[in-house]
Amino acid sequence: MIKVTCAVIIKNGLILAVQRNATQSNPLxxxxxxxxxxxxxxxxxxxxxxIQEELEIKVKLDQRLTPVQCNYERNPIELIPYLVTHLSGAIQLQEHIDFKWLLPEELESMDWADADLPVVQEVLNLTSENLIERRV
Known part of the structure; x- marks a missing residue:
């Protein structure tokens, strides 16, 4: 199983989503x-x-969230998410084709990669309990 980390980056109450390019697995x-x-x-x-390589920004890691196991066709992964605060820098995409800063209530409208769906739900639960707003 491949271990993969991901960052739920928060800035001014918004959460960053990035879009995979058309040639990667899980295109777009x-x-x-x-x-x-x-x-x-x-x-x-x-x-x-x-985060430095992909986005060229500085962040602070705040809290580890619940890891997710996902069986993609080629390789099963364990996705290890963290709540992260954006500290500085403007996003410069190196691997992705687009990014959006979203309100928590907008997260479910996006076409997420399967492994990220449980992370979205955990973030929404934390938001509903006002645990994320305290960080921004």
């Missing part, structure tokens, strides 16, 4: 940014590296 699906953990790399180091 929306996801939370992140990537594969390399050998000898911690989850947090991986996530900070991936």
């Amino acid at each position: 699906k929306w996801e939370f940014p992140g990537g594969k953990i390399e050998n000898g790399e911690s989850e947090t180091d991986c996530l900070l590296r991936e």
